[in-house]
Amino acid sequence: MKIFNTVDKLINYGLYNKMINPLDVQFCLNRVLNVLSLEDYEGKFDGVDSYVKSEEPKEEISEILSEFLDYAIENKLIEDSITEKDIFDTEIMATITELPSVVNSKFNDLYKNSPLEATNYFYKLGLNSNYIRRDRIAKDKKWTVDTEYGVLDVTINLSKPEKDPKAIAAALKSKAAAYPKCQLCVENEGYKGRLNHPARGNHRIIRIDIDGEEWGFQYSPYVYYNEHCIVFNTKHVPMKIDESAFRKLFSFVSSFPHYFVGSNADLPIVGGSILTHEHFQGGHYEFAMERAEIVTPLKFNGFDDVSAGIVKWPMSVIRISSENSESLVNLAAKILDAWRGYTDEDAFIFAETDGTPHNTITPIARMRDGKYELDLVLRNNITTDEHPLGVYHPHEEYHHIKKENIGLIEVMGLAVLPARLKSELEIVASKIINGEDLRADEVTEKHADWVDDIKNRYDDINKENVNQIIEKETGIVFKKVLECAGVYKDTEEGKKAFLRFVDYCNK
Ligand SMILES: [Zn+2]
Known part of the structure; x- marks a missing residue:
């Protein structure tokens, strides 16, 4: 069965990334079978060879997990919903993530040599165990904007x-x-x-x-x-x-x-x-x-x-x-x-x-x-x-970009903007280029005053520069929002x- 091949890919991934000790191979793979409600195993691993070798994985962990999810949905182990899929693939990863005591002891051993090595190990574990979902983080939009206060960071976080x-x-x-x-x-x-x-x-x-x-x-x-x-x-x-x-x-x-x-x-x-x-x-x-x-x-x-x-x-x-x-x-x-x-x-x-x-x-x-x-x-x-x-707090005229509290991360100069802005700003850009009325569409209506002001300040907005201008102007709104939050101007x-x-x- 194809599913045993997927199980083997997961065990190989765990071994290669040093999440599974060779002595734990049999144990881990039985725990995976349990999550899959399988009673048999016809894959390539066995517990006899405690010096089992791994190969460099050919697939990302998200690809391996999506094979498990397809299997689980097909076999009615879960429903096809975001929440059930997240719980299921996390339980799969839990079978190959070492116990807290082992993680703490590895961290403390590395710390004796250097705090940097210890945090490097722990961060890498967060990525490899899929606790930090790399495929979702990759979707986040990030850019920087030059202001009189220095280079500010902007992100539209899509990974939650x-x-x-x-x-x-x-x-x-x-x-x-x-x-x-x-x-x-x-x-x-x-x-x-x-x-x-x-x-x-x-x-x-x-x-x-x-x-x-x-x-x-x-x-x-959510990094x-x-x-x-x-x-x-x-x-x-x-x-x-x-x-x-x-x-x-x-x-x-x-x-x-x-x-x-x-x-x-x-x-x-x-x-x-x-x-x-x-x-x-x-x-x-x-x-x-x-x-x-x-x-x-x-x-x-x-x-x-x-x-x-x-x-x-x-x-x-x-x-x-x-x-x-x-x-x-x-x-x-x-x-x-x-x-x-x-x-x-x-x-x-x-x-x-x-x-x-x-x-x-x-x-x-x-x-x-x-x-x-x-x-x-x-x-x-x-x-x-x-x-x-x-x-x-951000004043009302800026709520079309940022309405939420200015917390620690924003205070330091990183705008964490709501996910809705990704598509909204794309629509705004296309309407500017096509000369469409932003006020005629309830999605873009709230951005209309802002765009009028931008149009007044740029001589030439075209297909090539429109996204760059919108990103820059979004960053400038963030700067103004920080000024709103400043008790002394x-x-x-x-x-x-x-x-x-x-x-x-x-x-
Ligand atoms: Zn608590």
């Missing part, structure tokens, strides 16, 4: 699976889930998944020490940027930005000096999507914000071992750096404390209204030239009648207001 209509309907009927508590909990490691929860049979977590506590380290399956990792408390406790959060960030970069790490702010609107589970995001990537330079040096009383300044960035960033991480923790805590309680009506900064707090910070830590560095991004989540979604008046806050910190 589309919402499955069957799954949405089933999720409505099912009762609220208590297990796993959330998508970040350790309970996800090895979890089969269900209609309203992703399949995690091939998911592995490295246990690391964060300032004396046991935390988890994993990669994001918004290179080696996009998530560092999270093994307990389901809420996000909190305080002095200890700064210390935890430095604890991570001390252990992984080739990675940056940052945290979303801990208030709605300016925070991330999961505020209920304490976590950071990091990775092996240099964002535009990291390359941005200090424009206004600052001095903080009592912190002679710290250099500080305001960063040339559309949002309001204080950068502090020192060889002494504890000085940075103390200064960051002092700045945070001052900011939480700070009101400057002339600059429309209100610490609270009707008892609801508005001020918080998005912090990002890294090592630079042997020194610790921390970027503190001042955030405020006040809303008004004019800006019901937030004053320091990049103007003389904004700078004066910013310095008033720094004076306040020094009092």
Whole structure:
């Protein structure tokens, strides 16, 4: 039967990528047969030869898995839906992904030699185990845009699976889930998944020490940027930005000096999507914000071992750096404390209204030239009648491109744009070239004012340059959205207001 040939391809793939130890071949292949509900095996592997050799796989893992999926649908093991297919092919991969204890022990052995080797191994495992779905990541659209703040990154992420209509309907009927508590909990490691929860049979977590506590380290399956990792408390406790959060960030970069790490702010609107589970995001990537330079040096009383300044960035960033991480923790805590309680009506900064707090910070830590560095991004989540979604949030005129919260990743200069934009921008381009009315179509109507303005600024838009112009202009909208999110604007008046806050910190 053809299916045995597919099983053999999978076992060969696992051996070749060192996911299967030769001693485990018989065991793994029996586990695969179990997922396929097969009682016989007529393939080429057996457990006799513990020195079995592998060959370089001729196919991508996604191609091998699609053969399994075809078999499962034909034989009515699953229905032909995105969710059921994802659960099924993840269970197949789970049979050849080593146990967490083995993965942790390999990681720790490599770490003794170098943290870089350890993360290289773990990232490669995420790819090889199909936990990170390479074929889906390849569909993401990515480009860069040159601005006065440096080269910003833009991505339209298409790798998050589309919402499955069957799954949405089933999720409505099912009762609220208590297990796993959330998508970040350790309970996800090895979890089969269900209609309203992703399949995690091939998911592995490295246990690391964060300032004396046991935390988890994993990669994001959606990889918004290179080696996009998530560092999270093994307990389901809420996000909190305080002095200890700064210390935890430095604890991570001390252990992984080739990675940056940052945290979303801990208030709605300016925070991330999961505020209920304490976590950071990091990775092996240099964002535009990291390359941005200090424009206004600052001095903080009592912190002679710290250099500080305001960063040339559309949002309001204080950068502090020192060889002494504890000085940075103390200064960051002092700045945070001052900011939480700070009101400057002339600059429309209100610490609270009707008892609801508005001020918080998005912090990002890294090592630079042997020194610790921390970027503190001042955030405020006040809303008004004019800006019901937030004053320091993308304004309505830009919602046709970006309406969502400006979280940690955007703050650093990477626009994560909604999947709908891929087709919308293609339609916009074709309408510009064909001279069609954008307002006559409800899909493109919302982009019409933006396109009118673009047409006024370019003499010649043609088939050859239209996509390039749209990409560039999309990036410029992202820059303006970041300026919306900046509590102090990049103007003389904004700078004066910013310095008033720094004076306040020094009092
Ligand atoms: Zn959780």
